[in-house]
Amino acid sequence: MARRKLIAGNWKMHGIAGDLGEITRISMASETLSDIDTAICVPATLIERASEAAPGFVIGGQDVHAEPRGAFTGSISAAMLVDAGAETVIVGHSERREAFGETDAQVAAKAAAALAAGLDVIVCCGESLDVREAGNALETVGKQIVASLPGEIPEGKLSVAYEPIWAIGTGKVAGPDEIREMHAHLRGELGKARGETFANETKILYGGSVKGENAGDILHLDHVDGALVGGASLTADQFIPIMNAAAR
Numbered sequence: 367m368a369r370r371k372l373i374a375g376n377w378k379m380h381g382i383a384g385d386l387g388e389i390t391r392i393s394m395a396s397e398t399l400s401d402i403d404t405a406i407c408v409p410a411t412l413i414e415r416a417s418e419a420a421p422g423f424v425i426g427g428q429d430v431h432a433e434p435r436g437a438f439t440g441s442i443s444a445a446m447l448v449d450a451g452a453e454t455v456i457v458g459h460s461e462r463r464e465a466f467g468e469t470d471a472q473v474a475a476k477a478a479a480a481l482a483a484g485l486d487v488i489v490c491c492g493e494s495l496d497v498r499e500a501g502n503a504l505e506t507v508g509k510q511i512v513a514s515l516p517g518e519i520p521e522g523k524l525s526v527a528y529e530p531i532w533a534i535g536t537g538k539v540a541g542p543d544e545i546r547e548m549h550a551h552l553r554g555e556l557g558k559a560r561g562e563t564f565a566n567e568t569k570i571l572y573g574g575s576v577k578g579e580n581a582g583d584i585l586h587l588d589h590v591d592g593a594l595v596g597g598a599s600l601t602a603d604q605f606i607p608i609m610n611a612a613a614r
């Protein structure tokens with residue numbers, strides 16, 4: 367089954383209004399690449415202005431609270447993201463799992479809230495170096511992703527991002543065999559948990575030091591349906607070559 371590739375940028379805690387020109391340029395490039403989907407997940411402060419700067423281009427958030435409203439200082443609800451112009455959101459990034467202690471169940475609840483508000487969702491998973499070196503990566507990440515999925519998932523609204531923690535922002539990229547093996551395993555686990563149709567329609571993105579120079583080698587591996595890009599999504603000059611590699 368042919369799945370459209372998705373190249374999603376994650377600006378993490380980078381970007382102010384003066385950087386929106388990068389999104390305008392990325393958006394213009396995306397209009398010439400009709401066979402792939404593209405999105406940039408910006409800090410919450412930029413969602414509205416990024417949406418206005420790049421009409422028709424998908425802007426996303428980087429986290430969402432599971433509750434619709436309440437006394438949760440500093441948090442943002444799914445409806446707030448939609449109100450600001452977001453169409454997608456990342457949940458369960460390893461930086462949030464590690465720094466904020468987010469559990470699989472909390473990630474699943476966040477994903478459920480986002481889907482209920484009509485957002486697309488990118489659910490992240492990935493193993494630490496210790497887990498990889500102990501030979502437990504497949505089992506650990508397989509269990510993690512299944513436990514991080516919400517109950518109801520409308521067709522085509524959810525993607526998975528496999529991001530080995532040891533490859534994030536380090537310049538180290540998982541090898542082609544490691545990526546292929548993990549993505550195939552995750553698709554198998556999704557199939558066992560949610561059925562073949564769901565597994566076949568769900569995009570599985572790779573994340574971890576993806577750049578223009580290595581994107582072509584990663585993006586056309588079996589079961590790789592796109593990328594979640596951190597550092598190289600911050601400028602159009604670095605991000606557009608990754609988009610081009612996906613479209614080839």
Ligand SMILES: O=C[C@H](O)COP(=O)(O)O
Nearest residue numbers: 376534535574575596597
């Ligand atoms: O969300 C993106 C990932 O954490 C990858 O980040 P990176 O491309 O800077 O390694």
